[in-house]
Each structure stands twice: as structure tokens, then as C-alpha cells.
Amino acid sequence: MPYLCNTNSNTHVRKLDSLSLIEVCELLQQSGLQDITPFVQAQNLTGLYLHDGVDHPQDLVDSGLNVIRAKTLFKRLVEWKTNGVPLDLNPSRICSYNIIEHLSNTHTDVSSSVMDRNTEESEPTYFNELDPSSLWMEQDYNAARWCSDASAVDRLLIAANNEKDPIAQMHLSLLYKHGCKHIRKDEQLSTDYATRALPWLQRQSSQGNPAAQYYYGYAFSHGLGVSEDKTEGARYYQLAADQGLAIALNTLGTCYLKGEGLPKYEEVGVSYLRKAVAAGSIAAEVNLALCYQNGFGLDVNELEMVKIYRKIAELGYANVQHYFGLYYLNGTEEKQNYTKALQWLKLSAEQDYVDAIVTLGYLYETGKGVEKDPAVALEYYQKGVALGSAYAADAVERVVDLVDVAGEI
DSSP states (O other): OOBOOOTTSOTTOOOGGGOOHHHHHHHHHHTTOGGGHHHHHHHTOOHHHHHHSOSSHHHHHHTTOOHHHHHHHHHHHHHHHHHOOBSOOOGGGOOOOOHHHHHHTOOOOTTOOOOOTTSOOOOOSSGGGSOGGGOHHHHHHHHHHHHOOHHHHHHHHIIIIISOOHHHHHHHHHHHHHOBTTBOOOHHHHHHHHHHHHHHHHHHHHTTOHHHHHHHHHHHHHTSSSOOOHHHHHHHHHHHHTTTOHHHHHHHHHHHHHTSSSOOOHHHHHHHHHHHHHTTOHHHHHHHHHHHHHTSSSOOOHHHHHHHHHHHHHTTOHHHHHHHHHHHHHSOTTTOOHHHHHHHHHHHHTTTOHHHHHHHHHHHHHTSSSOOOHHHHHHHHHHHHHTTOHHHHHHHHHHHHHHHHHHHO
């Protein structure tokens, strides 16, 4: 996709503000952002408006765009304003399937977790027509799990239960397995959703569908609806990664780093993480930061680690906000900063990230970086218990006595 970067050269330069609505949609398609196309169409956002009327991601959020997508789109807008836009836009290639509009016209009770296991599964026809590496569901999964996005959870529930979409079912399986702010851990529901998806995943895997191969592998790696077999899981990850699927490249990298289903080769693992980052995987960026932090497969590089952590934490990812908080909490004397540590830990805890909640409980219990306050510690620990933390449950028994003693004084 050729770009003309010198925006001051001549009249042949293509600028963002010259694009019509349909050309903006094609630009999004070519850039792997086709999930944002329905929003742009609904808001009638021409290139001129995007160039002159969007100065901050919040401008897009105020218009109704998901926070994660708004930040992703804004980053690209900055690039296009600076470097120009592709010269080979072809509006005739714009996908006519508007999945967001389709879902908004679908009515179902997404609050119900009860699934009819006797329902006849229908073969989704639209899934093979889309590039699995840029599906809206992957972004919704990340937004649901790491950024507390209730609307993302709703869309996945609609797609999984009403549309019977197998990839959405696998995303729900993962959410119920790990838990998030709007979905509590439930191993049985996690297995149920995976089991519903397995027939389609198996058929499509044999036909070379990389998304199906990845999630079929995940089912084997974690024993979801099938007997656990990490070697078989890694084999399917490799098949999907060979086709360039970002999430598969990332997961294959972690398999090599940890030696799960494959021999442990940290350098090979890092090489796959780099490929995943190039393919757009945020998870791979986080894993690469962990490698820089701990020297897994490459030299320790604190500057690169901090650069990645800050970037992802500012996007709202609760797990990385927690990591970043720990970095400031436990750093060397010149790097330790309790104020920044609390800032990031509290942002993470606000999204019900249980590790951050338990960490804050510990800080208020021990007085590390804050004034010791058993009552506040107890509140955090009780919230951790509600989210399934065994450590928090033990801590409650320990701290509740301190609160009672303080109340008697």
C-alpha cells in the first residue's frame, strides 16, 4: 500500500482531508480497521471532519465509539495527517456486511447465562469471508477482559448465543475461564461455550481456517471440551501462526518461552512475539515487555519495558496498569515512586482486576507507601474475595481482627 509521506511536495499528494466518506471507509478496510467502518458510516465522518474535527480520542468516544477503538483510530489519524494516505483506495472493495448494525437490530436477553444445549448448531457463513486477524470480536474480547467494557461483553453474548458464532463462543469461554468485571469465573460455562464451538472449529481447522485452528488449539491446551493436550494445542497454534494470525503468533511465542507443548527456546519465543507485534498484537507487546524486564530470550532493557508498559497502560489495560504499578512500587530507590504506584494500581483496581485489588489491600494493611489503615485494607480484601482470590480470603481473617481492635480503642 504505497504512501506519499512528503505532504508538501505537489498536487499529487493525497491528504486525509480530501477523502470522501466512502474513501474513508476503504482506508479503514485496507488498514485492518473495518470494524470501525459502521461507526464512520453512521456518523457520516468524511476525511475533512476526521482531519479538522478530531483532536483527541475523547472526541470519538463522545460520538459513541468504544474507548479502545477510539484510541486505535486516533493513533492512525495522527499518522495519516502527518504522512498522507494510501494512493490506491478502491471504494468498490468496501465490505457491505455491517456487523454492528446487524447486531444492534438483534434482540436477545444478554443477561441470561442459561444456554439451550440441545439447540441445533448452524454453520456460520460469514466468518470465512472476513480476515480473522482483524475481527471485531478480538477487540471486544480485549475490551471486555482488560478494560471493563460492558458493551463489548453484550456484543459477544449476542453473537455467541443468538448468532451461534463459534469464535464468539470461544471468547466467552475464555472470559468465563478467567473472569472479568462483568463476567465472573465459571468453569462449567467456560467448558459449555467451548463445547458448542468445537464441531465448527474442527471442521474449519481441517479446511485451513487460521482462526479456527487457533481456538481449536486453545481448547486442547486448556482442556475445554476435550482432553487436555498441550502438544496438540501447540501444533494447531503453529498452523495458525504460519498463516500470520497475530494471536496465534503471540501464543506460540509464549509456548516456546515457557516450554508448554514445545521445547523451551526463549530466543525463538521472542522472535514469534516480535512477529505478533508487527501483526498488531497488543498482548505480544506486553509479553515482550516482560521479556525485557526479566531477560527472557534477550538482554534486560528497562527503558524498552517502561516504554511498552506506559503505552499499553494508557490505553486502559488493567493487567498492564497493575504491572506498571508494581514497577513503581518495587523499583530500586531511584525508580521507586509510591504516588505513581498507587495511581496505576487504583486505575487497575477500578476495573476489578483482582491482583491490583489484593495488592492495594496489602499496602493498606502493612502501610507500605500509604498510611496503614486496616479498615481500608479489609474493604479491598473483601472485594478480592468476591472476585475469587484465595489470598484475599486468608487476609480477611487476619485483618478483620485488626479492625475490631482499632474500633475498641
